[in-house]
Amino acid sequence: MHSSSPPSSPPASLNELMSRANALSGLSLGDLADAANIVTPQNFRTQKGWTGQLIELWLGASAGSKPEQDFPELGVELKTLPLSYTNLPLETTYVCYAPLTHNTGVTWQNSNVRNKLQKVLWLPVQGEREIPPAQRLIGSPILWQPSIEEETLLRTDWEELMDMISLGQVERIDATVGSVLQLRPKAANGSALTEAIGEDGQAIQTRPRGFYLRKNFTQGILQSAF
Known part of the structure; x- marks a missing residue:
């Protein structure tokens, strides 16, 4: 059983963040929830973001x-990665919403994807x-920064997807576009709509x-870490 309670302040340094993360390794979600007086759901059908x-x-x-x-003072984003029994990622990892309008002047360098x-x-x-x-159970944390190769792959996909959005082709983008990054519908329910640019x-x-x-x-990130 995890005896302490959750920290009351953000970590002051990367070292502190990593020691907090390492302390969670090997514990179960139930351990952490119980120690924080939180009820653990029976399943995640309705509470997708609960683990994070x-x-x-x-x-x-x-x-x-x-x-x-998630840790703006440290410039670090937190991502939980659900793994299979063979330690392969079970699902794609959400990064951020895609801006569908007002994209003049947005470049990879100042994009939210790169920031995240x-x-x-x-x-x-x-x-x-x-x-x-x-x-x-929670595994060992990995602190990751994209290599030059990884950043190039991300940037290439991002630029292709953003070009299609800007050219009014958002409805044509399917799961086959992008080698490491993909664009998918993201909404709590299918009836939520937002403005975008059409073909004309x-x-x-x-x-x-x-x-x-x-x-x-993400599998490549795991493999290079372990």
Whole structure:
């Protein structure tokens, strides 16, 4: 049982963040939830972001869902990574919403995707469906920064996707576009709509989109770390 309670302040340094993250390794989500007096859901069908929020609490993250990083003082984004029994990522990783209008002057350098992925603390968590959430164990943290090769792959995909958005082709973007980054509908429900640019430059209504890292990309991060 994890005896302490969640920290009351954000970590003051990268070292402090990593020692907090390392302290979670080997514990179950139920351990952490119990120690924080939080009820662990029976499944994650309705509470998709629950694991990330629980871990944010134990690491002292401050940003919440604001567009900055989870640890803005340290420039670090937190991502939980659900793994299979064979330690492969089970799903793509959400990065941020994709801006569908007003993209003049947005470049890779000042994009939200690059900002979010400059430095990421990955926390692997058991993710197989038949393991009850309370029993899922947390793995060893990985502090990652994209290599030149990784950044080039991300940038190439981002520029292709943003070009299509700007050219009014958002409805044509499917899961095949992008080798490491993909654009997918991102909304709490299918009826949420937002403005985008249509094929003839007119305003259209479409589902909000988000940028996601493909599993092959996060698998590469895991492999180079371990």
